[in-house]
Amino acid sequence: MVETILPVELQNAIVRKGTKDIIGPLNLTFGGKGCSIVIGPNGAGKTTLLRLLHGLERTTSGTVRWAARKGDTYSRQSFVFQAPVVLRRSGIENIAYPLYVRGVVKKAARAEAEKWIGDIGLRDVGNNDASVLSGGEKQKLAMARALITKPEVLFLDEPTANLDGAATLEIEGLIRAAVEAGTRVIMATHDFGQARRLATEILFMYHGKVHERATADTFFDDPQSEEARKFLRGDLLV
């Protein structure tokens, strides 16, 4: 068994754009198993936190430290974006792409992708251009592409924000299966219902800071911070 890349630790991490602190200072550690859900209003810094952890953003000051050597850290993570990015090729080629990048031979990569495209129920359209798929199908494709590398950590940035109930259900099924398989999931959402359904723990973010971190039950039944109470009541936080 290879050495794990977790835990990841943020120390006084600040991301600044212009003169505005987007997030921070944050002191957080993610380790172990389960599904952490980052919740909070728009502009709270959820996306930036996820991107920072995944190395798509840099800290202005402070550090992000993964337990493993830097070289393989990011290749053992996957990221699913809010608006699914599909490559201009077929569905199967989309799913197989991360394996090609990792040097898996074409035949094996395609075989693995065929398996995944069946699992997400898109076998019939797998050889068609991915750009003509519906929003929900594109996001399922993005999930399969993220999971095919068997990542240790999976980042999900509001993966169901633009999807209807049925598509959301399917995506959540994939997330749940990943968590059960031992993938560490860190996900941003502002859908309370979804947070309740999936979370092992909740991080409530507001104005770039984590105001509360608790298990899902504790957070929803008895929030400690005033902001979280307001947010849960449905008051508008500005």
Add this chain to the structure above:
Amino acid sequence: MNDLLAGLQSAFGLIIHLDHDLVEISLRSLQVTLSAVFISAAIGLPFGAWLSVTRFRYRRFAIALLNALMGLPPVVVGLFVYILLSRSGPFGVLDLLFTPTAMIIAQVIIVTPIIASIAHQSMRELWFLYHDLLISIKTTKWQRMQALLWDGRRSLLTATLTGFGRGIGEIGAIMIVGGNIDHLTRVLTTAIALEVGKGDFPLALGLGIILISIAILINLSIHVLSRTEREGTW
């Protein structure tokens, strides 16, 4: 109007009789421009991709310069290549002046910036779309370029055909470095200029019509072969 009709007539006449000189001139036109476009694409497409995925200090300046080079005056390029290849020039020993090779060199200089610039424009947009994903997947720079070149192949085809259009109709440079020598460096454009100079308008027009037909034919056949506008949207 009479000149136009006579031009059409002479064009038909030349084609029907498969005039030996005409075939030779047309083939040389194709040989020079297709070789130049092939070399230019081999340089320009990867360069455009590289420029899309690389950030360096003078990038904006490099892109502006590349765009400016699209408008390079062929006559000046011809003069430049002429000086380089002439007997007293640095590459004079190669004895390339007034050969098809010299014409290809000149056209490569003219066509490469066009292909690179148009390719860069389209791949920059694609890169904007792919950026986060490809970084997230930990692709190397070469893999990013490959993805852009492959997924953007339709617009790269357009870039290449634009380069071909520019090359096949170009006269300023190849006239200077080729010299319009009969049976050696005469191509369609230089032959047209010559016939106009001699006052043989019907023949010039006939050659012109053939030139345009070749350009259209090449474009169409490449579109048919690559099945643009059929599969998918790109």
